[in-house]
Amino acid sequence: MGTRLVLRLAGERASLGQADAVDVARLMLGANAVxxxxxxxxxxxQPGLRGPLPxxxxxxxxLQLHGISDGSLVLEFELPDSLDETHALDLDDTPLGEATxxxxxxxxxxxxxxxxxxxxxxxxxASELDIGGRNESLTFIMPSHARPPAVLDRDARTRLAGTARSRERSDAAGERIGILCEADFERNSARLRSADGASVVVRFDDDQAASVxxxxxxxxxxxxxxxxNERTSEVVAVDLIEILRADQLVLGLPVSDFWTTKTVHEFAxxxxxxxxSTIDELRDDTISEHEAKAFMDALGL
Known part of the structure; x- marks a missing residue:
């Protein structure tokens, strides 16, 4: 049997027959995201990387749903048994699901x-379930382990929000160039894709929504x-101050030049x-004939 997890939602309406169905769905999806x-x-x-997991x-x-019961609203999940060796990870013999x-x-x-x-x-x-508002708390329990339950309440929500924001946020204004996409105007967020294909989260307020x-x-x-990101120093988010014109690029480059893709022949x-015309033109005179031949043999030429 795999690792068993229990999530208990508490609140005035957090019980079977009274809980909003959307809260049950949010709880399932949120647990999966965690x-x-x-x-x-x-x-x-790579931290901050989104998209399907390997x-x-x-x-x-x-997470495999094993039951929904009353007494507050209780969702019981179970993780799969240990995978075969082809999917094993060196985690001091602790299965990845359990360690997670x-x-x-x-x-x-x-x-x-x-x-x-x-x-x-x-x-x-916590935000989606309105912890501290219409729902009082969410308790996370692992019955098969001796660890005490962990509680997501108003105080924990404040602490977690601070931890999430403390990923090396710069107080000085910086700039990012790219294409805005994937805007969610209910959550006031979007993504900015740069020319190299990387993307970061852009957060904006209601007054900036029209400009976005x-x-x-x-x-x-x-x-x-x-x-x-505190581990990789990569940009993970931008809290928007202002949207600048696309042609105000650094180094004085016209925007058309910055976004133009040229072929190798055009660059040449x-x-x-x-x-x-021949590989001999790349020959380094400081190496011997033997070294040159060994190099060419290694390339299969």
Whole structure:
């Protein structure tokens, strides 16, 4: 039998027959997001990276619903049994699913601070369930372990929000260039895709929503407070201050030049160079014939 997890939602209407169906759905999806983000970090995936998880990781943390019961609203999940060796990870013999659940619990109780993505996922779930408002608390229990339950309440929500925001947020304004897309005007967020294909979250307020809408799918430059991943120093989010015109690019480059993609032949012609006609033109005179032959043999030439 796999690792068993229990989530207990408490509140005035958090019981069977009274709970909003959408809260049940949010609880399921939110628990899944917490597990996925935590497993992604444990397995060594680049922090902040979104998108489908590799199959081995996704299967290890796939939550299987085993029951919904009353007495507050209780959802019981079970993680799969240990996967075969082809999907194993070196986690001191602890299955990835179990290690993920234990880490998620530790982040929620405040004893683990190195998982800002997990804290952000817990905080997002607290926001969607309105913890401290229409719902009082969410308790996370692992019955098969001796760890005490972890409680997501108003105080924990404040702490998690601070942890999620503390990922090296810069107080000085910075700039990012790219194309705005995937805007969610209910959550006041969008994504900015740069020329190299990378993307970051853009957060904006209600007063900026109209400008964001007008700029969607257009090349632009944003000014805002930038949040970096504390482990990789990569940009993960921008809190928008102002949307600048796309042609106000650095280095004085016209916007058309910045976004133009040229072929190798076009670059060669522009720079006045031509391809080599024989491999001998690349020969380094400082190496011996033997070294040159060994190099060519290694290339299969």
């Amino acid at each position: 597990m996925n983000r935590t497993a992604s970090i444990i397995a060594g995936r 199959k081995g990781i996704a299967e290890a943390v796939r 659940a234990l880490t998620a619990l530790a982040v929620l109780e405040g004893s683990e601070t190195g998982y800002s993505d997990t804290a952000a996922a817990w905080n997002q779930l 809408k007008d700029t969607l799918r257009k090349k632009t430059r944003l000014q805002g407070h930038i949040t970096y 012609e522009e720079q006045g160079v031509s391809p080599v």
